[in-house]
Amino acid sequence: MNNHSFIPYGKQSLDEEDIQAVINVLKSDYLTTGPIINQFEEDVAAYVGTKYAVAFSSGTAALHGACFVAGITEGDEVITSPMTFVASTNCILYQGGIPVFADIDANTYNIDPAEIAAKITSKTKAIIPVDFTGQPCDLDRINDIAKKHNLVVIEDAAHAFGATYKDRKVGSISDMTMFSFHPVKHITSGEGGIITTNNKAYYERLLAFRSHGITRDRSVMTENHGPWYYEMQFLGYNYRMTDIQAALGKSQLKKINQFVEQRRKYIEMYNQSFAGTPQITIPYQKDNVNSSWHLYVIRLNVDLLTCERKEIYEALLAEKIGVNVHYIPVYQQPYYKNLGYKEGICPHAEELYQEMITIPLFPAMSEEDVNCVISSVQRVINKFSKQVWTYEDFSNYSSKNGVN
Known part of the structure; x- marks a missing residue:
């Protein structure tokens, strides 16, 4: 038997820069929703090469948000992989949708596009491919299938931050892409997740969804009582990331x-x-x-x-x-x-x-x-x-x- 300490399957990698970044927030005026979140989102969007990024309290919350803005509702079918953590499919159930499982490719262990095509019905609304272990799915074929049938692709890239597909960064290819920042992932914010997208309407909807469905955007409000006024326009959730988490994520992203x-x-x-x-x-x-x-x-x-x-x-x-x-x-x-x-x-x-x-x-x-x-x-x-x-x-x- 080896004479060594226990080696876990995964573990975070933190240094003094990460610790100091969190301390700086603890000494600042903002702990929850402050300026660091937006900075972190901009950094992630720039890294993957996409226009927008919206941070959430967890990867699961981010997937829920993506399902919501994709318009998944009661009875809608969403095709996904069975070879994943339950969050990839629970997010469908949260919206009243029906997970439809397509088998994996025997070599890559990723969802098989041919199986996706075979499972599409008139009720299919979206596809959630999962980049298992960090290897991107066959994204071109999946997105071609989605366009043919007018489906939304929500890529679960919890494992694939930093991966590339045909020289394109994962996060810039699908309609929406989710990354997780759990401690065993590529970078961590303690807990946290993010959705990247090039769709402005999705972006704006995600921002409101993570904050109770509330907006302060005067251009979309039905009334305006004054500078203090805000409106809850749909039933959202409190899925906001904190500045503490974002500071750690921002520091980790440099590495x-x-x-x-x-x-x-x-x-x-x-x-x-x-x-x-x-x-x-x-x-x-x-x-x-x-x-x-x-x-x-x-x-x-x-x-x-x-x-x-x-x-x-x-x-x-x-x-x-x-x-x-x-x-x-x-x-x-x-x-x-x-x-x-x-x-x-x-x-x-x-x-x-x-x-x-x-x-x-x-x-x-x-x-x-x-x-x-x-x-x-x-x-x-x-x-x-x-x-x-x-x-x-x-x-x-x-x-x-x-x-x-």
Whole structure:
């Protein structure tokens, strides 16, 4: 067993500049809604190359806002991936909509555009593609499908801040894009999220939605009692980010390129170490995208192992490696089962769930940490590997991995 401290699967990377940025706000006149929020929004918009950005108290709140301004209402269908955190679909339910799950591509683990096209009905209102692990979805095909059917694309890029698709920054491509600033993400504001868009009407609607549906814009008010007057024009929410959060996010944003490059460096170490391990399938990388690598997911070739995934998971925890599983297909959650979703609707996602493990990846790791993870994974895999491959083992492995 490795003689090292516990290595979590993800962790924030903070420095003195970040701490000082928060202290400066604590000493200022504004703690909640102040000038730093707008500055942070402008910085994010400039970074991804979009006209507008609206910050929220969480990524979930941001997705809810996007669903609202997209006009999703009772009975509307929204197509999305089952291989995601429940927030990607709960936001549909908040608006009374119906999540429709399209299966994933067996290589990228992202939503399959062909599956999206097959699920469209007269009730479909939007598509929520999820950039799983930081690798952008097939955005051109998805947006082409959306335009053909007059659908809104709300890209869940919680994993993909800093990623590029055909030399374009994620965040500048879809109708709306959500980024998360949870501590394990690429940059953090403690909690927080943001929507980027080039649509001015969406932008203005999002601003009001995050603040109770209230506006102070004289040009859209129905009355004007004086300079103090404001109007609540629809039922919004208190989803505002604070200046404290925005200050941390603004400081973190200065380091985004450094953080992403560090992640990519560690990815190369992992790939080089595991590429020759037949019991593991390493992540597939498309040529026209550059993932920002929020997660590193290994897939177990179960035919070559003597145990279930659970035993390998527990053995890695015993090695003090903070593994995780991302994700349980959303419709397998009890709440969704009670809504009527059945097993078997997305077989690729269900099969992946049974075979995947997330291993540690974050910029604050050292190379020594990465090497500890590598040696632990290899040691555990070797422990549970079949000593002799049967013809059937090799055939199963070959069919899954394209070996001739």
